[in-house]
Amino acid sequence: MKRDSRLSGVLHVLLHMAQQPGPFTSETLARAMETNPVVIRRIMAGLRDLGYVRSEKGHGGGWTLACDLSKVTLRDVYAALGSPSLLAMGNRTEAPGCLVEQAVNAALNQAFADAEALLLARLGEVTLKMLSEDLRKRLGSRKIHGIGAHRA
Amino acid sequence: MKRDSRLSGVLHVLLHMAQQPGPFTSETLARAMETNPVVIRRIMAGLRDLGYVRSEKGHGGGWTLACDLSKVTLRDVYAALGSPSLLAMGNRTEAPGCLVEQAVNAALNQAFADAEALLLARLGEVTLKMLSEDLRKRLGSRKIHGIGAHRA
DNA sequence: GTTTCATGTAACTTTATATGTTACGTGATG
DNA sequence: CATCACGTAACATATAAAGTTACATGAAAC
Numbered sequence: 001m002k003r004d005s006r007l008s009g010v011l012h013v014l015l016h017m018a019q020q021p022g023p024f025t026s027e028t029l030a031r032a033m034e035t036n037p038v039v040i041r042r043i044m045a046g047l048r049d050l051g052y053v054r055s056e057k058g059h060g061g062g063w064t065l066a067c068d069l070s071k072v073t074l075r076d077v078y079a080a081l082g083s084p085s086l087l088a089m090g091n092r093t094e095a096p097g098c099l100v101e102q103a104v105n106a107a108l109n110q111a112f113a114d115a116e117a118l119l120l121a122r123l124g125e126v127t128l129k130m131l132s133e134d135l136r137k138r139l140g141s142r143k144i145h146g147i148g149a150h151r152a
Numbered sequence: 153m154k155r156d157s158r159l160s161g162v163l164h165v166l167l168h169m170a171q172q173p174g175p176f177t178s179e180t181l182a183r184a185m186e187t188n189p190v191v192i193r194r195i196m197a198g199l200r201d202l203g204y205v206r207s208e209k210g211h212g213g214g215w216t217l218a219c220d221l222s223k224v225t226l227r228d229v230y231a232a233l234g235s236p237s238l239l240a241m242g243n244r245t246e247a248p249g250c251l252v253e254q255a256v257n258a259a260l261n262q263a264f265a266d267a268e269a270l271l272l273a274r275l276g277e278v279t280l281k282m283l284s285e286d287l288r289k290r291l292g293s294r295k296i297h298g299i300g301a302h303r304a
Numbered sequence: 305g306t307t308t309c310a311t312g313t314a315a316c317t318t319t320a321t322a323t324g325t326t327a328c329g330t331g332a333t334g
Numbered sequence: 335c336a337t338c339a340c341g342t343a344a345c346a347t348a349t350a351a352a353g354t355t356a357c358a359t360g361a362a363a364c
Contacts, residue, residue: 002320002351003242012244019252025310033244036353045326058361061310074259084235084351086267088240090155092164092185100171104286105161107226111274115238119267126259135255154322154349177339188324193340210332213339236322 003088006081010043011074011131017053018069018132023062023102044078070129075120079126086116155240156231161185162195163226163283169205170221170284177216198232224283227272229280238268 015031026037026044033040044063046054054066067142074136165181185192196215199205206218228289241264243257245294 002349004240004351005242005244006229006351008243008244008260011260012250012252015252015256026221027310029285033174037311037353038313038354041313044351045312055311056361057160057309057359058313059309059363061289061361062313080157085155085240088156088237089159090157092160097269098164098166099290100164100287101160103167103290104160106286107278107283108160108163111271111278115267115271118270119239120264122263122266126263131255131259134258135252138251138255155360156321158322177337189340190325190342192324192343194323207340208332209330209338209340211334211338213332215340297314 004084005141006043006084007074007078009035009039010047010077010081013040013044013063014047014053014065014077014128015131015135016064017063018128019135022064023060024064025062029063043081044105048083050076050080051075051098069132070127072123072128074126074128074131075123076119078123086119087112090133092127156236158195158227158236159195159230161187161282162199162229162233163190163280165192165215165218166199166205166229166280167283167287169217170280173285175208175212176216177214181215183217195233198234202228202232203276204228204232209224219280222279224280225276226278226280226283227275230272238271239264268274 012033016029016032026040031038043075044053044055048055050065052065052072053063054064056064057060088109089108091108093101093105095107098133156242164185168181168184178192181192182189196205196207200207202225204217204219206216208214235296239258242251243260245253245257248257250255
């Protein structure tokens with residue numbers, strides 16, 4: 001299965017934005033992520049609707065952070081994407097009449113639910129602020145570089 | 153993303169086989185699972201290679217259980233499928249030069265690894281025998297039915 | 305007010321992967 | 335040797351993410 005990298009992508013964008021004042025155009029962000037501006041707008045749409053970022057049209061427009069980074073967790077960001085399914089595996093049939101299938105589903109669903117719950121909990125423990133601070137540590141003594149200096 | 157249901161499928165097959173003596177042709181199993189015989193052979197190939205089941209050609213041939221059901225866990229079955237990825241989400245880039253990407257990956261990988269580990273652990277706790285016994289409970293007082301009586 | 309810029313969004317293409325299907329080879333049974 | 339059943343390659347289909355094109359909307363610059 002093709003793995004969904006939207007969460008990874010949107011976090012990348014948000015972290016870039018946290019490094020310097022905005023606004024950033026979709027075009028600029030897309031170049032930094034080596035993707036298309038439309039893709040940026042797509043993954044940012046949910047965040048905008050929830051008020052985590054703001055977007056402005058016209059000259060000098062673009063995307064701006066509009067939230068307290070210490071209040072927004074990775075789980076919130078995940079939810080803003082529409083909470084896509086976390087697991088790559090699922091039941092063959094969701095509401096089977098076959099008792100064999102029911103037995104299989106019962107066993108798998110328990111394991112699946114546990115794993116999903118743990119993953120969501122972990123994502124809920126990490127705020128954007130924590131991520132941003134981790135990034136600054138990685139940047140180390142290096143001069144805080146702008147998006148222009150982004151390394152492919 | 154399309155969710156992988158091979159684990160669910162192969163467990164379904166194994167449970168059916170545990171309900172009555174074999175051998176079962178791919179054709180028979182496929183009818184019970186509403187799929188194609190080739191699909192059955194495909195998902196059974198790994199199990200055969202690991203010795204969990206045996207396959208015989210020619211007249212009277214087919215698939216037979218060849219393991220101690222109390223010794224094989226759902227995790228073993230999962231491994232027999234080739235350990236396909238468990239999570240539907242992943243990193244945008246696996247070994248990024250970009251520090252922002254590295255920071256994002258570090259945070260996500262931790263959460264992902266925890267969830268995967270828990271899922272594997274849970275699968276490792278359930279044996280085929282436990283599944284089979286759960287199934288018999290579900291069948292209740294009902295006469296143990298054969299595959300022929302399988303309900304669509 | 306017209307031009308330019310930037311987002312918003314629909315529609316289409318591409319890509320990846322699971323699943324389904326056809327065809328044919330191999331070996332075992334009768 | 336004819337039939338049965340697996341083994342496997344090759345091809346077809348389905349679904350979802352990602353990429354692309356096109357155009358509408360609204361804001362700023364001139």
